[in-house]
Ligand code: CP
């Protein structure tokens with residue numbers, strides 16, 4: 001894993017299946033060490049700057065707590081407080097932060113901003129969600145699937161809903177790791193074609209399958225995992241009503257989950273809107289693993305930070 005030190009984590013596409021596998025193995029190790037309260041101060045004395053231009057519960061808390069558990073320190077920087085919010089160029093922010101801290105986590109709108117930040121940073125930059133991708137979520141989700149089902153190879157994942165950042169990272173993550181993924185979205189809210197093509201290329205190398213359809217029943221038929229996310233993401237609040245109408249046939253409810261394989265896992269990155277993209281009944285059912293998903297963000301991101309920012313292996 002030595003080759004991961006100093007790298008940026010902007011999308012899962014930049015990592016090989018072997019590298020992702022190694023991060024997932026370290027995730028497992030750090031999770032068990034945390035559970036038995038065995039110290040694992042892999043980032044002792046290191047600091048992480050966390051830039052948030054959008055709201056967050058899970059990402060903020062899991063990164064901050066994760067740094068603490070690894071013996072480091074995390075600074076929360078909202079765009080209201082940073083000079084970046086008043087027009088200081090991203091490249092200056094990147095260069096200056098590189099002199100103070102050991103890594104930067106950023107959540108923002110335009111993915112190009114994260115690329116620019118990374119281009120001008122001499123320290124690792126981690127994408128904590130953009131309009132295009134949410135790779136930390138997908139990393140944690142792959143870990144959760146492996147933990148629950150014992151394997152990733154050949155697992156059938158159905159994603160039903162908006163072809164958004166979460167869908168994009170899931171497409172790349174699943175196709176890289178040998179899972180099959182079917183996405184069902186209304187035609188005008190399909191995942192971006194470029195991402196779908198990438199995922200299909202990944203799948204052809206690794207033996208998985210990728211399908212994008214407008215039919216939720218087709219996506220879910222026999223699936224091992226049924227995944228959904230909000231219909232209106234952060235920054236799309238004004239489209240909420242319009243989207244509610246377009247997506248009404250894409251709700252993950254017990255009828256739809258009934259078409260999946262027996263005991264299929266129900267996943268959602270959270271926050272969830274009960275009665276919209278998922279019913280309360282399904283979200284809170286025995287099949288739902290949403291809280292394990294949320295917890296595993298912590299363990300997966302600790303592994304990620306340790307390999308990018310630490311002196312590991
Ligand atoms: N799933 C996720 O990233 O949650 P937050 O928006 O609360 O960070």
Ligand code: NVA
Nearest residue numbers: 164166229233234270
């Ligand atoms: N697609 C959602 C994910 C939130 C974690 C959003 O971008 O708002």
